[in-house]
Amino acid sequence: MTTERLLPAPDAAHPSPPAAGDGAASRVHFIDALRILALGWLLVYHVGMYYVSWDWHIKSAQLLPELEPWMRLSSPWRMSLLFIVSGAATAWMLRNRAADGPWLRQRTARLLLPLLFGMLVVVPPQSYLEVVEKAGYEGGWLAFLGLYYRGYDGFCRVGHGCLIMPTWNHLWFLPYLFVYTVLLWMLLRRWPLALERAGERMQQLLAGWRLLALPWLWVWAVRMALGGYGQTHALVDDPYSHAQYLPAFAFGALAATQPGLWARMSDARWLALAAALGGWALRLAADDAPMPVRAALVGLQQVGALIAALGFAYRHLAAERAWLRRWQEAVFPVYILHQTVIMVLATAPLGLIGTVIALLLFKQPFGFVALLGLTGLAGILMRNTLILTQQVADNFAAGMAPFDGVIEAAVQRARPVVLTALAAVLAFVPLTHDSFWGPLAYVLIGGIAAGTAITLLFVPALYALWFRLPAATSAPPAAQETGQRREIAAMPY
Numbered sequence: 378m379t380t381e382r383l384l385p386a387p388d389a390a391h392p393s394p395p396a397a398g399d400g401a402a403s404r405v406h407f408i409d410a411l412r413i414l415a416l417g418w419l420l421v422y423h424v425g426m427y428y429v430s431w432d433w434h435i436k437s438a439q440l441l442p443e444l445e446p447w448m449r450l451s452s453p454w455r456m457s458l459l460f461i462v463s464g465a466a467t468a469w470m471l472r473n474r475a476a477d478g479p480w481l482r483q484r485t486a487r488l489l490l491p492l493l494f495g496m497l498v499v500v501p502p503q504s505y506l507e508v509v510e511k512a513g514y515e516g517g518w519l520a521f522l523g524l525y526y527r528g529y530d531g532f533c534r535v536g537h538g539c540l541i542m543p544t545w546n547h548l549w550f551l552p553y554l555f556v557y558t559v560l561l562w563m564l565l566r567r568w569p570l571a572l573e574r575a576g577e578r579m580q581q582l583l584a585g586w587r588l589l590a591l592p593w594l595w596v597w598a599v600r601m602a603l604g605g606y607g608q609t610h611a612l613v614d615d616p617y618s619h620a621q622y623l624p625a626f627a628f629g630a631l632a633a634t635q636p637g638l639w640a641r642m643s644d645a646r647w648l649a650l651a652a653a654l655g656g657w658a659l660r661l662a663a664d665d666a667p668m669p670v671r672a673a674l675v676g677l678q679q680v681g682a683l684i685a686a687l688g689f690a691y692r693h694l695a696a697e698r699a700w701l702r703r704w705q706e707a708v709f710p711v712y713i714l715h716q717t718v719i720m721v722l723a724t725a726p727l728g729l730i731g732t733v734i735a736l737l738l739f740k741q742p743f744g745f746v747a748l749l750g751l752t753g754l755a756g757i758l759m760r761n762t763l764i765l766t767q768q769v770a771d772n773f774a775a776g777m778a779p780f781d782g783v784i785e786a787a788v789q790r791a792r793p794v795v796l797t798a799l800a801a802v803l804a805f806v807p808l809t810h811d812s813f814w815g816p817l818a819y820v821l822i823g824g825i826a827a828g829t830a831i832t833l834l835f836v837p838a839l840y841a842l843w844f845r846l847p848a849a850t851s852a853p854p855a856a857q858e859t860g861q862r863r864e865i866a867a868m869p870y
Contacts (some may be wrong), residue, residue, distance in 0.1 A: 464629025585776025
């Protein structure tokens with residue numbers, strides 16, 4: 378079967394996307410557009426997770442609860458959309474290239490090699506920040522890396538379990554997609570026409586009102602039966618996620634063989650959008666309703682949003698666009714890196730000042746080894762920032778005035794932060810004479826020295842400006858201040 382059979386026939390009401398041939402450059406443009414938009418929104422969503430009350434790897438000391446209703450607008454369906462799009466794209470690729478062994482090897486390399494790189498290189502800074510903030514880890518970045526690669530399992534919190542290392546964190550989508558892809562490949566190897574025949578039956582079944590009703594019923598049943606398990610993203614112990622995402626992947630794969638189903642979703646797009654927005658609004662208004670009611674509203678929002686997204690994309694994004702060409706290859710690396718970048722972006726640039734000065738003064742090249750040192754530097758500076766902001770939060774919880782709490786946090790944490798930075802700087806001095814590791818040593822020495830000083834001055838000022846803290850009206854009592862500093866000095870670091 379060629380892709381021309383898989384795509385709708387062109388007409389004025391339902392424009393057909395360009396047919397994908399056997400060439401690698403051929404694309405189904407509205408699927409590419411949906412993939413880019415869905416991953417782009419994922420970046421925005423993860424930025425928001427830093428500021429809401431829901432549990433995440435690290436949290437801002439200043440939460441923004443007004444963001445939560447808007448986060449709930451997409452939380453039920455954003456990942457399901459990615460699996461639907463992936464299922465459709467995988468089905469089109471398999472039908473055009475045949476379900477042979479070379480194709481599976483290519484997909485394995487495409488999915489698992491980035492996963493391995495992400496777990497070994499990209500994710501560790503996330504885990505480091507998490508254990509510093511949540512588990513009170515006080516060791517350095519290099520010491521943590523040793524624990525991470527050895528599979529240390531001692532970072533535990535009451536009620537939250539232990540952090541499993543190495544971990545894939547936000548990259549959990551890749552192993553799930555790989556497993557679903559292998560299952561589809563095995564199915565088509567054994568029964569080449571199974572996808573088309575099952576797709577025809579699904580298209581007949583999802584006619585009229587059943588296009589919304591039957592998927593809604595499935596989502597409601599899954600939430601009622603398995604919602605108590607939650608999502609672990611551990612692949613082998615995650616029944617709730619599989620009950621949602623495997624059917625979503627299968628729906629996309631089956632829809633790829635049925636031209637009429639895309640047109641049907643396009644016709645129902647406005648009704649589906651109204652159902653999604655109505656479910657979202659009612660969900661916010663009835664947040665304390667019984668579980669069956671909340672599950673029904675979330676299901677209505679989820680199914681309505683998915684059909685609306687697919688219908689609007691098919692109707693309006695079928696033509697090739699310049700931004701598709703630019704982003705269709707870049708979006709995957711951005712997905713791999715985005716969460717770590719989000720978590721380090723605020724503090725990592727502080728180390729660039731000292732790094733640039735050190736490399737210029739000592740005429741060192743900025744190559745791979747220097748870049749490796751810059752990665753480690755980011756972890757050190759992020760740790761200092763987390764320690765400082767956590768002390769600010771502790772001071773606020775102790776009843777200190779906002780402005781006084783920020784200033785006192787800088788004073789309290791200055792000595793341990795400076796001593797730790799000094800020890801790190803002196804430790805890397807012998808490496809400056811090494812021809813290979815020399816650039817790394819200069820990056821760390823210059824970056825730590827300048828970054829630490831800037832952090833102690835910049836972060837408190839930024840904190841006060843960002844949250845518009847009022848100026849202090851009176852200094853804290855001397856006795857109280859002395860007692861606080863004595864307590865901090867006695868704390869292990």
